[in-house]
Amino acid sequence: MNRQALDDLKQQIPLIRYLETQNWRPARRLSRGRWMGLCPLHRDHKPSFVLDPAKNLFYCYGCGRGGDIIRFAELYHQVRFPQALELLRQWRGVEPLLDEAAHFYRLQLPRHSEALAYLRHRGIHSPELIEHMQIGYAPGGCLRAWLRERGYPVSVLRQAGLITAEGYDAFVRRIVFPLEKNLYGRSLSASGSPHRFLPGAKGGLYRWEQVRRLPEIILVEGLFDYAVLWQAGFHNTTCSLGVYPNTRQFGQLCDGPRTIYLAFDADHNGSGQQAAQSLSRRLRQRGIAARQVSLAEGEDPNSFFGDGGSADEFRRLLEQASL
Numbered sequence: 001m002n003r004q005a006l007d008d009l010k011q012q013i014p015l016i017r018y019l020e021t022q023n024w025r026p027a028r029r030l031s032r033g034r035w036m037g038l039c040p041l042h043r044d045h046k047p048s049f050v051l052d053p054a055k056n057l058f059y060c061y062g063c064g065r066g067g068d069i070i071r072f073a074e075l076y077h078q079v080r081f082p083q084a085l086e087l088l089r090q091w092r093g094v095e096p097l098l099d100e101a102a103h104f105y106r107l108q109l110p111r112h113s114e115a116l117a118y119l120r121h122r123g124i125h126s127p128e129l130i131e132h133m134q135i136g137y138a139p140g141g142c143l144r145a146w147l148r149e150r151g152y153p154v155s156v157l158r159q160a161g162l163i164t165a166e167g168y169d170a171f172v173r174r175i176v177f178p179l180e181k182n183l184y185g186r187s188l189s190a191s192g193s194p195h196r197f198l199p200g201a202k203g204g205l206y207r208w209e210q211v212r213r214l215p216e217i218i219l220v221e222g223l224f225d226y227a228v229l230w231q232a233g234f235h236n237t238t239c240s241l242g243v244y245p246n247t248r249q250f251g252q253l254c255d256g257p258r259t260i261y262l263a264f265d266a267d268h269n270g271s272g273q274q275a276a277q278s279l280s281r282r283l284r285q286r287g288i289a290a291r292q293v294s295l296a297e298g299e300d301p302n303s304f305f306g307d308g309g310s311a312d313e314f315r316r317l318l319e320q321a322s323l
Contacts, residue, residue, distance in 0.1 A: 006070070009070075009092070010056060010068055010069055012092055013069055013088060013092055014056065015051060015053065015058060015069045015072065016035070018069055018072070018073075018091065019040070019051065019058075019072075021091075021180065022040060022076060023208075023248060023251070023252065024038075024040050024049075026051070028047065032052075032054070033052070034050055034051060034052045034053075035050070035051045035053070036048075036049065036050050036051075037049050037051070039060040039062050039063060040076060041065060041075050041076060042060075042062060042063045044060075044062055046062075048062035048063075049061075049062070056068060058072060069088065070084050070085065070088065071084075073087055073088055091181075094160055094181060094200075095181060097147070097152060097157075097162070098160070098178070098181065098182070098183060098198075100147060100150060100152075101147065101162055101183065102134060102136060102178040104143055104146050104147075105143075105171075105176040105183075106134060106135070106136040107136075108138070108139055109130070109136050112137050114173075114188060115137035115139075115188070118188050119175065122224050122227075122228075122302060123224075123231075123302060123305050123306040124224070124227050124228070124231065125231075129227060129231045133177060133223070133226075133230075134177075134178050135175060135176070135177060136175075136176040137176060138169065138171035138172060138173070138174045138176050139173065140168075140171065140172030140173060141168075141169055141172070143162060143163070143171070144157060144162075144168075144169060147162070154167065160199075161198035162198065170196075170198070171196065172192075173187065173189055173192075174186055174187050174188065174196065175188070177223050179197075179202065179203050179206070180203030180204060181200065181201075181203055182197055182200055182202060183197070183198050184197055184223065184241070186223075186224070201246070202241045202242075202246065203248075204249055204252055205219075205238045205240060205245070205249045205253070206223065206226060206238055206240075206241065207226075208238055208252050210235070211235075211236050211237070212252065212255070212256070213256075214258065215257075215258055216236055216258065216259045216261065217237070217238060217259070217261070218236055218237040218238070218260075218261045218263055218293075219238055219239070219240060219260055219262055219263065219264075220237060220238075220239050220240075220263050220264070220300075220301055221240065221241070221243055221264050221300070222241070222300070222302070223241070224302040225239065225265075225300055225302045226238070226239040227302070228301060228302050228304075228305040229301055229305075229314075231305075232305060232310075232311040233311055234311070234314070243264055243271070243272055243276070243279075244275060244279075250282070253283060253288060254283065254286040254287075257288075258288065258289070259288075259289040260283055260288060260289070260290045261293055261318055261321055262276040262280060262290060262291065262293060263293040263295070263301050263317075264292075264300075265295075265300035266296060266297050266299050266300065268298050272300075273292070276292050280292055280323075289323075290323070291321035291322060292322050292323075293317050293318060293321045294317065294320070294321070294322065295317070301314075
């Protein structure tokens, strides 16, 4: 890659945006539009990391390291220069592509009665919620043509996982939820695999930025659990997309003082509650208050509201949650 290509790459990726996807948040604003926060490159307890968005540069007064976005990628991901370039090229290309795909899926949702009927069956009926979660629908068979018309080559679509090796849409008859640099599709068909993600990490906790500063947070397993709780007025809810939060998600839960209410599925085999107990212990070891919400056997938050449970009844479950 020549110097001009390197300069173009650095200009196309704002360092502050890249930092935010790695869960960095500024603590305070400095003069000349700069920001200061905790350093993501070492254990930092006092903000020492300075970001200059105008110059797209960073410097940490704690560890003494600084530079441009390529240097940050090298240090943060602990890779050499060529690998850092590849990571940044992938990051630059995937995000707008997934945004375009998610937009296409949102356009499809009101056009397909079976998708709307499925959402109603799962207790989702609020237009405000559908807009909040940017829910869409993948009918199958038409995403490839849509994206090709917008200039995306088939090889890029295949690499992102949006189409199969044979060239067909990867998501067929699925309710689609946009995630951080990924998409989740829930099958309408009982015969297909119910859950599907694109290749890559699930990312951090769902909608974390909207709840991270709240003193009490409800953590659920799935997006349909999140949906019915948010619809019922529990806007302090987030989702780990499974019972085992990844390293980044666990770090998010522990990034400040708060109480976490674990509203995991009450599976017949006890797996959900066992996972909640394990997570509760880990959180308490990090000084985070954790309480387990007890649902009836075989129930999850989605079925709780689907079976006629009310917001007041769920609020009582929160009040009764055990340590």
